[in-house]
Amino acid sequence: MERRRAVDTALVIGGGIAGPVVAAALRRAGVEVTVYEAYAQAADGVGGMLMVAPNGLDAFHAIGADGVAGLGQPIGTMVMEDFRGRKLFAFDGLPDLPASRVMWRSDLYRVLQDRAVELGAEVEYGKRLVDVREHPDSITAVFADGSTATADLLVGADGIRSAVRGLIDPTAPGPAPVGLLGLGGWGPAVPGTGGTDVMHFAQGKRAFFGYWATDDGTAWFSNLPHKGAMSAAEAAQVPTDEWLRRLRAAHEGDHPAELVLDSARDLQVIGALEVLPAVRHWYRGRMVLVGDSAHAPSPSSGQGVSITAESAVQLAKCLRDLPDPATAFAAYERLRRPRTDKIIAAAARTNSRKAAGPVARAIGRAITPVLTRTVFTPKRIFGDVHAHTIDWEAPVAP
Structure with a gap:
């Protein structure tokens, strides 16, 4: 039986990493997409290095961006050391999963941008969102240059300082x-x-x-x-x-x-x-958030890009399989929020340890040998996070 899609057209606000991913995923779902980037040109050469974990590689595979798996260098082992350089413990990754990869953000951006365009997404630059006009069956984006664009829905993929997040909820927290x-x-x-x-x-x-x-x-x-x-x-x-x-x-x-x-x-x-502190509302009306605009863990998580890709794929699946935006958005948040909240909380604990004072650091060094024999195992630390996969073909239930 042919699936009934919630929408036919979408505006994606933000052309960094999240924008091309969600655009490619929506195109795979049969939605016509235009990405609107605030800056006047593409983000080639912009940004430092980042990590893509196995679950991120899996999500990129779902949109056919397999070129990501060849970027940068693989990291098969992670070693924890003390301040003297002595090894405390090491993780060799999980069986049957590819290694995480460390790469330049600009290289990742180029692969994702090319994939979105290859699938038929349009991209416009110099389009900074300033407002929206909501209609019963559509939504219009208003840009700083006075131009407008209308579609069935609008996706906020505009990062940790998202303008769309503020339009959905003016009281939403900032970073x-x-x-x-x-x-x-x-x-x-x-x-x-x-x-x-x-x-x-x-x-x-x-x-x-x-x-x-x-x-x-x-x-x-x-x-x-x-x-x-x-x-x-x-x-x-x-x-x-x-x-x-x-x-x-x-x-x-x-x-x-x-x-x-x-x-x-x-x-x-x-x-x-x-x-990004917990965002109460991921969607309202015909607007929805994806990536750092909804859930931005600190870089300590090693998961920012990976869970962005996961959410983009899951949102596209929900819009593909469910009959209207409200039902699709509700399913999307139900499927994603528990996982992203857990990853953000884990990153917060890591940050607390990194920022700890000298006494707490000394205690941490003392108890680490015990933890390595009991708690710190690859499966306990990375299992639920790295082994996560999204089956593109499996239908989404409301």
Whole structure:
């Protein structure tokens, strides 16, 4: 029996990562889609590095974006270390799942953008949403340049500072800092890292450090405790030499952070890491949120991109299989919110450990050996998250 689709046309607001994914998924569901990006040009070359986990690769496969699985480098093993560089425990991933991959955001964007266009999605740039006009059977987007566009529904894929979220609920929360700054860069090779498929994480004496081998050295990131907000623009006003001074002071005595930072180059400063507090309303009328506009865990989760892709695929399935937007949106939120809430809560606990004071850090180092023998197993930590899959062909029940 032919499935009855909830809508025939859609406007997607936001052309970053979430926008092309949901556009491609909607096209696979038979919906005509146009993506409206606020910036005047595509996001080629924009952004730093990110991780796509096995569940994210599965979601990208559902829209035919299998090129993602060839980007960057695989990370098959994750090693937790102390501030002396001694291994505490390691995770080799779960059987029968592909390795996570670390890649440039701009490379991921290009694959997703190309896939959405290949499937027939249209993309318009320089279209910043300022308002909507709601009608009984359609919705009209109003852009800052005075132009408008009308379709059966509007998808907010416009990130953690979503304009659509505010239109759905003017009292919706905005992003909040988690108490950490994000910095990263490249440095010299570190002996004994175990190859380019191993990522190391170390809770230093004063800050958290992560690193992995590349073909020509070491890629690294650091999370410095920091109270309050700091935008990327504000962080960029601080001279690189001053950031390096702060990093070296924070990681003094930490190995191998001290070695890597001594010759660090090409510093990238993200600013304050942020999380989106719980959003009460994911949809209203003919508007719905997807990705960071609805659920944005901090980068500590390693899941931001992956759960964005999952939600985009699930939303498209609901709109494909259910008879009207209200029913489709309700099913979408019912299927997605428990999972995203759980991942966001886990990331919050990780952030608390990273931002902990010296006493809490010392306690953590003392109990870690016990936890590695009881709680810290790959299946317990990653099982429900990494093994998640969405069957594109399976119909959605209301």
